[in-house]
Amino acid sequence: MMQYRELTAARLRVSRMGLGLAALGRPGYITLGHGQDMAGRYDTAAMEEHTFSMLDAAWQAGIRYFDVARSYGRAEKFLGSWLRGRNISEGAAVVGSKWGYTYTANWQVQAREHEVKQHSLQQLDKQREESNLLLGGYLDLYQIHSATLESGVLDNKLVLDRLHALKMHGLLIGLTLSGPRQAETLQRALEIRFGGERLFDVVQATWNLLEQSAGPALAQAHAAGLGILVKEGLANGRLTTRNQEAAFADKRALLQQLSDETGYSFDALALAAILAQPWADVVLSGAATPEQLRSNLVALRVGLTPEQLQRLQGLAEEPERYWTTRSQLEWN
Numbered sequence: 001m002m003q004y005r006e007l008t009a010a011r012l013r014v015s016r017m018g019l020g021l022a023a024l025g026r027p028g029y030i031t032l033g034h035g036q037d038m039a040g041r042y043d044t045a046a047m048e049e050h051t052f053s054m055l056d057a058a059w060q061a062g063i064r065y066f067d068v069a070r071s072y073g074r075a076e077k078f079l080g081s082w083l084r085g086r087n088i089s090e091g092a093a094v095v096g097s098k099w100g101y102t103y104t105a106n107w108q109v110q111a112r113e114h115e116v117k118q119h120s121l122q123q124l125d126k127q128r129e130e131s132n133l134l135l136g137g138y139l140d141l142y143q144i145h146s147a148t149l150e151s152g153v154l155d156n157k158l159v160l161d162r163l164h165a166l167k168m169h170g171l172l173i174g175l176t177l178s179g180p181r182q183a184e185t186l187q188r189a190l191e192i193r194f195g196g197e198r199l200f201d202v203v204q205a206t207w208n209l210l211e212q213s214a215g216p217a218l219a220q221a222h223a224a225g226l227g228i229l230v231k232e233g234l235a236n237g238r239l240t241t242r243n244q245e246a247a248f249a250d251k252r253a254l255l256q257q258l259s260d261e262t263g264y265s266f267d268a269l270a271l272a273a274i275l276a277q278p279w280a281d282v283v284l285s286g287a288a289t290p291e292q293l294r295s296n297l298v299a300l301r302v303g304l305t306p307e308q309l310q311r312l313q314g315l316a317e318e319p320e321r322y323w324t325t326r327s328q329l330e331w332n
């Protein structure tokens with residue numbers, strides 16, 4: 001059974017599991033075994049049909065949060081067509097998208113550049129218009145895609161003023177985080193205020209059994225009322241049986257032991273450990289096939305003992321190492 005939560009500042013009811021379309025909207029992605037999951041079906045009609053079947057399965061399971069981005073190929077287009085095609089009312093589904101990256105892979109699995117980052121006012125205005133054309137009134141939340149301290153986006157007064165204006169027009173405003181300094185970036189973002197009120201309603205961050213370092217900052221943001229969306233819960237597939245890296249052998253053995261003990265799959269255990277964090281409002285499934293989605297959904301029924309949770313949380317690695325490995329994942 002799906003569970004639901006209210007995001008405090010956003011005053012929105014969401015399902016605790018959401019569906020992310022990063023692996024569905026374009027031929028190439030970095031998740032383990034993505035090429036195998038796509039099974040060579042890259043023409044746009046086949047990709048759309050596949051995405052629709054994933055969205056139907058998600059809806060059937062009670063999923064009501066959908067995550068896309070301007071840079072996820074045709075993900076916004078597919079999602080908008082599906083929502084309209086199924087006659088879903090604007091209030092019945094919660095949709096979050098992101099601006100800041102442009103998709104540049106030209107519908108190829110391999111590309112010299114897959115996406116180009118630009119956090120300027122011009123990019124915001126351009127992509128906001130594009131997202132609006134594709135998603136219209138379905139769009140609830142617009143996030144800065146991978147805000148970092150170095151990029152200067154959190155100090156860009158023109159961008160922040162525009163985001164505030166969009167917020168005044170009823171759009172929820174968020175940021176997504178990536179890399180070893182997620183916590184610092186979030187703390188900086190929490191300080192941004194207009195007339196005493198925080199700009200950001202929602203943060204989307206990476207937290208999984210291998211990379212837990214943002215946990216305390218996410219707990220703090222949650223206490224301040226922000227909605228917390230967790231991405232990369234399976235470390236892009238590295239927390240599944242697909243991970244054959246030699247360096248993962250010990251961690252794999254521990255997951256196998258817990259799996260034997262409980263009868264649950266690696267992915268259900270890893271996602272259940274996220275759902276067990278009181279600050280985690282929504283966990284995004286990055287499933288690329290209906291089987292993966294079904295398996296991910298089992299996490300909602302997993303009850304972990306405190307001792308099992310502690311053993312799972314022992315899988316954490318150094319953030320620098322985690323993000324170096326992440327940056328070396330191959331587009332496939």
Ligand SMILES: NC(=O)C1=CN([C@@H]2O[C@H](COP(=O)(O)OP(=O)(O)OC[C@H]3O[C@@H](n4cnc5c(N)ncnc54)[C@H](O)[C@@H]3O)[C@@H](O)[C@H]2O)C=CC1
Pocket residue numbers: 019020021022023031032033034067068145146176177178204230231232233234235236237238240241242265267284285286287288291292293295296
């Ligand atoms: N804001 C940002 O910068 C980012 C946002 N995201 C969002 O988060 C969503 C989820 O992130 P992901 O990294 O895709 O999620 P994830 O870490 O859950 O990995 C999903 C992948 O794990 C593997 N997998 C899942 N279940 C499996 C099973 N039962 N057996 C074998 N393999 C299995 C598949 O390769 C699948 O594509 C994305 O779709 C996107 O919406 C993801 C990355 C960055």
Ligand SMILES: Cc1ncc2c(c1O)C(=O)OC2
Pocket residue numbers: 022030069101145146
């Ligand atoms: C830089 C980068 N690489 C991969 C991915 C994203 C990203 O921003 C994203 O949002 O979903 C997958």
